[in-house]
Amino acid sequence: MGDIRLPRLNATDEEYTLIEWLVGDGAPVEAGTAVALVETSKAAHELVADDAGILWQRTSAPSTCRPGEVVATVGGDDRPPPVRQACDADPITITEPARRLMAEHGVAEADVRSIGKPVIARSDIEQLVAGQAPPATAERVTVSAAQRRVARTVSASHREIPAAYTVVKVVADRLKQRLRAEAATIGFVGIPELVVEAIAARRAEFPLCFARAEGDQAATVRPGAHVGVTIDVGRGLYLPVVADADTRPLRDVAADLLRFRRAAVRGEFAEADLAGSNIALTIHTDADVVHAQPLIFPEHTCAVSLASMQRELVLQNDGSVTTSDYFHLGLAYDHRFVNGRSAVAFLRAVKADLEAG
DSSP states (O other), X not given: OEXXXXXXXXXXXXXXXXXXXXXXXXXXXXXXXXXXXXXXXSOEEEEEOSSOEEEEEOSOSSEEEOTTOEEEEEESSSOOOOSSOOOOOSSSEEOHHHHHHHHXXXXXXXXXHTTOOSEEOHHHHHHHHTTOOOOTTSOOOOOOHHHHHHHHHHHHHHHHOOEEEEEEEEEOHHHHHHXXXXXXXXXXXXXXXXXXXXXXXXXXXXXXXXXXXXTTTEEEOOSSOOEEEOEESSSOEEOOEETTTTTSOHHHHHHHHHHHHHHHHHTOOOGGGGSOOSXXXXXXXXXXXXXXXXXXXXXXXXXXXXXXXXXXXXXXXXXXXXXXXXXXXXXXXXXXXXOHHHHHHHHHHHHHHHHHO
């Protein structure tokens, strides 16, 4: 039997809101299952069960909880006593982050009640402000907690970042030769691993592509290339980070990505795996995808997109025809800090490294 305690999720809040249980009271869970959704002043987080067994809720939802408080227990058939009983007589609960956003946009409580949910979180106000709240007569479908995280990131990106985009064509004939050679030496390695390596290698030359925006006035450039790589195996979109990719060998980059793919399948990412990226590589290598324009994550200035490998006929100087493999590499960039000339120079530098094999 193991207690699930509310971890400290940020350094500024002394209390969080347990918005909802994702697993019913008395239901079986596996280790790694997300069991509850908790909102802080900045974001929503999932609580994950460390053990397999029967989930016994020790407090009600919605409720206000403090870091370290026991909110559930995973164990056997014997129900432990509740820590706190439901006591909220208000027909709806509005979290503090949601109330702050309401004040910021002048949203009245009557408008919020029209949403028809017992708990109003910041994401609900974001949808309401964006004019996306469904009409009362429509069937309301609640998306998964993982997808809600994606939705918040997408909304913040579109709201805060003036993005531009460009794309180059990368001829991959020499790169494929290198892949075969590297695979024989270090085991599994693919195009994404080599793209991560090539992106990171240009960090010193293009520091603003690895910066963090501070409003419209400045950007913070911290040491190292920490490349977040999108991984989606159908259980939610993750952005684990290959840390210090500019100073570590390809073998380590490949080992990190292999570990991340396995973690995505099992849903077992550690918080440290997902923190600290300063640029993103978004992977769109499913067959027939020739172009993809990524969003820029809120703490980045650039996101690189990798499309799938294509084959084309090539006319040689002697008039003969051969085949060649290529893919498209795109760059979405925050136009406040990265201009088109620099974006193209960065892409062409990465392309040159990849085409050299």
